Amino acid sequence: MRVRLRGINSVTKRLADGRSATYWYAWKGGPRLQGEPGAPEFMASYNAAVASKVRPPQGVLLSIMQGYQASADFGRLAKRTRADYVEKIKVIESKFGDFPLTALTDRRTRGVFMAWRDELATRSRRQADYAWTVFARILSWAMNRGLIAANPCEKGGRLYRGSRADKIWTTDDEVAFLKSAPSHLHLPLLLGLWTGQRQGDLLRLPWSAYDGRHIRLRQSKTGVRVVVPVGAPLKVALDAATKHGPIILVSTDKRPWTPGGFRASWGKACNKAGIAGLTFNDLRGTAVTRLALAECTEAEIATLTGHTLRDVRSILDAHYLHRDPALAENAIRKLEKRTESSN
Numbered sequence: 001m002r003v004r005l006r007g008i009n010s011v012t013k014r015l016a017d018g019r020s021a022t023y024w025y026a027w028k029g030g031p032r033l034q035g036e037p038g039a040p041e042f043m044a045s046y047n048a049a050v051a052s053k054v055r056p057p058q059g060v061l062l063s064i065m066q067g068y069q070a071s072a073d074f075g076r077l078a079k080r081t082r083a084d085y086v087e088k089i090k091v092i093e094s095k096f097g098d099f100p101l102t103a104l105t106d107r108r109t110r111g112v113f114m115a116w117r118d119e120l121a122t123r124s125r126r127q128a129d130y131a132w133t134v135f136a137r138i139l140s141w142a143m144n145r146g147l148i149a150a151n152p153c154e155k156g157g158r159l160y161r162g163s164r165a166d167k168i169w170t171t172d173d174e175v176a177f178l179k180s181a182p183s184h185l186h187l188p189l190l191l192g193l194w195t196g197q198r199q200g201d202l203l204r205l206p207w208s209a210y211d212g213r214h215i216r217l218r219q220s221k222t223g224v225r226v227v228v229p230v231g232a233p234l235k236v237a238l239d240a241a242t243k244h245g246p247i248i249l250v251s252t253d254k255r256p257w258t259p260g261g262f263r264a265s266w267g268k269a270c271n272k273a274g275i276a277g278l279t280f281n282d283l284r285g286t287a288v289t290r291l292a293l294a295e296c297t298e299a300e301i302a303t304l305t306g307h308t309l310r311d312v313r314s315i316l317d318a319h320y321l322h323r324d325p326a327l328a329e330n331a332i333r334k335l336e337k338r339t340e341s342s343n
Helices: 040-054 061-069 079-096 101-105 107-121 125-144 171-180 183-195 199-203 232-240 259-273 282-293 298-305 309-319 325-342
Strands: 009-014 020-025 214-218 225-229
Touching (some): 079 107, 183 232, 183 259
Antiparallel strands (some): 009 020, 214 225
């Protein structure tokens, strides 16, 4: 019986005496195989080469990277997050794949890793921070399992200090968008403003999640389950929407959006409406801002959006909630009311 071996690479060379000889390799750049195809020694050397190729590396960072990607921790991440992680893991492996695990306890290692992050930051500080975060998470995973003795990437801080504190959709922005954007993008806007959920979760939201009064979903990024009471404007839009399948939000071809397709269409609609510097993701922060201006408590906001209380405080303090003049107006009105009642 003939067995087809995958990856075999042959190279024909002319010898010094003028004869030609063919040499066989397990794969391009792989080890040379002994004997001729079909011979027992040829099969034995091929099997040995393949076994050495698939044997996981030991004692180096590459083994940790591979172990993490085969773990349940990695499997629980959202599909998009896993893809982003793999991209960053490839960058880490290309630089430190053969780095000895024993060297992680050397105090100089942290400096080596930070110098690498600084090098990445010359192209993008934000992506450098992301790569560092992935690196730190994998090392933390390995340390918790006793595979390594130290995590040099722990508490490395951030290089990127960008903030979207002022990236809030105003009422005028909302009106301008609804006036000029195509009708199939109106419902995504209302969902973003009235639920405070992430773009990815809303694009996957099925009609079965809406019972006429509430929207129930599990956030893909955190795994948090939230129940969002549906406000009157959103309810009107949902009840009037035509169902074209199991997913609520669909494109012009009546199919669920792809993330890239939605971002492109949303960007074009914003440009047409004269809205610059705002993205769909800013609707999440806008929802937090509007809830705060409506005097909702941190606990109420966290229950609706799925944030932790600590995250809500952080968002309201610096990340999203810019110093809206309405807050100062509310504060003065409350003070006036209290003063009047005490006289």
